[in-house]
Amino acid sequence: MAKLAENITTEPEAEPKLAEATGFVGKNDGMVSTNCECCMMPLTKDTGQRTSEQYCSFCYQNGRLNAEGASLQEFQRRCFDGMRGRGMNFLIAWFFSFLIRFAPYWKARKARK
Numbered sequence: 001m002a003k004l005a006e007n008i009t010t011e012p013e014a015e016p017k018l019a020e021a022t023g024f025v026g027k028n029d030g031m032v033s034t035n036c037e038c039c040m041m042p043l044t045k046d047t048g049q050r051t052s053e054q055y056c057s058f059c060y061q062n063g064r065l066n067a068e069g070a071s072l073q074e075f076q077r078r079c080f081d082g083m084r085g086r087g088m089n090f091l092i093a094w095f096f097s098f099l100i101r102f103a104p105y106w107k108a109r110k111a112r113k
């Protein structure tokens with residue numbers, strides 16, 4: 001798990017992104033997304049080595065999605081811990097974790113059940 005947290009790239013100006021993230025919810029029905037479809041992180045903020053058009057470098061590694069095999073709650077916890085590990089404000093980190101449930105990937109997974 002520690003390795004996963006390290007892979008969440010540093011995002012110095014994460015807090016101003018809050019408003020942007022808020023606006024993102026609700027307009028993502030089939031629209032072209034500039035956020036990771038799994039964790040909702042803005043892809044422009046992804047400083048890692050991204051190998052997918054849809055997912056950030058944290059979510060998609062070695063040809064597979066990080067979230068496969070994890071429950072939404074587990075994945076949220078990973079992201080939350082990662083953000084907290086980067087020194088993000090508790091509420092901001094909580095809010096971003098909360099947003100994950102609205103990501104296209106999780107919507108699709110929910111629909112599959």
Ligand SMILES: [Zn+2]
Binds near residue numbers: 039041
């Ligand atoms: Zn992601």
